[in-house]
Amino acid sequence: MATRTRERHTAVHDLVARGMSITEIGRRLRLDRRTVRRFARATDVDELMTTARTAGRTLITGFEPYLRERFAAGCTDGARLTREITERGYRGSDKTVRRFLQPLRDALRMHPTQPTAPRVRQVTGWLTCRPDNLTDKDEIRLDAILERSPALTTLRGHVRGFAEIMTERRGHDLTDWMADVDATGAPALRSFTTGLRRDLDAVTAGLTLEHNSGPVEGHVNRIKMLKRQMYGRANLDLLRKRVIHLES
Numbered sequence: 001m002a003t004r005t006r007e008r009h010t011a012v013h014d015l016v017a018r019g020m021s022i023t024e025i026g027r028r029l030r031l032d033r034r035t036v037r038r039f040a041r042a043t044d045v046d047e048l049m050t051t052a053r054t055a056g057r058t059l060i061t062g063f064e065p066y067l068r069e070r071f072a073a074g075c076t077d078g079a080r081l082t083r084e085i086t087e088r089g090y091r092g093s094d095k096t097v098r099r100f101l102q103p104l105r106d107a108l109r110m111h112p113t114q115p116t117a118p119r120v121r122q123v124t125g126w127l128t129c130r131p132d133n134l135t136d137k138d139e140i141r142l143d144a145i146l147e148r149s150p151a152l153t154t155l156r157g158h159v160r161g162f163a164e165i166m167t168e169r170r171g172h173d174l175t176d177w178m179a180d181v182d183a184t185g186a187p188a189l190r191s192f193t194t195g196l197r198r199d200l201d202a203v204t205a206g207l208t209l210e211h212n213s214g215p216v217e218g219h220v221n222r223i224k225m226l227k228r229q230m231y232g233r234a235n236l237d238l239l240r241k242r243v244i245h246l247e248s
Contacts, residue, residue, distance in 0.1 A: 012039040059092035060100055067097070071104050118145070127156050130163075151186065158185050171208030174200075222246060 008029070015025045026036045060067075063085040070081060078101055082094040118141060126134060126142045134142070146153045161177050164170065178193040185193075196203050206212070226242050 009039050009042065012036055016040050059090065060096050063088065063090055064100065067100060068104070071101065076101070076105065076108075123152075127152070127159055128163075131160070154184055155186050155189070158189055165207055169208055169210070171204040171206070174204055174207060219246070 008031070011029060012025055012031075015028065020028075022033055022036050022040065025031070025040075026033050029036070031039075066085060066088070067081055070084070075081060078098045079094060081101070082090070082097045085097070123142070123145060126138055146156065158177070158181055161180075165173055165177060174196070178196060181189045181193050223243055223246070226239065226246075230239055230242070
């Protein structure tokens with residue numbers, strides 16, 4: 001930085017000595033007119049560097065608390081912060097702002113933010129899905145949550161136990177599962193077992209036998225589809241014929 005300043009100071013004064021105007025010097029050196037004028041007025045390069053350091057420190061010093069506060073709040077865009085403090089009276093350049101923000105960015109990279117907590121729906125999905133369908137990342141996050149919550153660990157055991165009864169058709173184990181839930185389960189699961197006991201024989205049969213109401217539900221769905229298709233277009237006689245000949 002100091003070497004470049006000295007080189008520019010020398011170049012500007014050499015061109016001034018040749019009689020070139022400020023505009024011509026700025027065009028040749030690719031510098032702003034104000035920068036050229038400031039270099040031309042400085043009789044000594046040390047004076048120029050001291051003035052630049054003092055001016056830079058004075059211009060931004062009064063806005064440092066605001067910049068730190070906005071950066072901590074999540075606004076890390078240098079251009080946006082420059083506009084904000086400019087509206088509050090800042091008269092320096094955006095480069096000065098970026099230089100001030102750089103140490104804050106470095107500190108942020110050295111101390112990354114903690115990952116956001118998973119949503120309730122995510123944790124519910126992890127607890128109720130098949131264990132084989134969990135990704136390695138989700139399984140690690142779920143294990144970390146279960147380590148902090150014995151209640152959720154117990155809940156996961158009950159949920160997986162009921163899932164095994166359903167998928168393996170072990171309806172005869174339902175009574176033992178409900179007894180375990182009544183002793184150590186969550187209130188929502190205890191309410192669930194209360195509902196199961198109201199029609200325990202049917203629930204046990206549904207979790208044991210291979211028969212199900214799938215075909216009946218399929219016919220009901222097709223009949224509803226016909227009703228929607230014919231609503232306002234035909235009478236009951238035609239609907240009856242279509243339902244009777246549904247399979248044909």
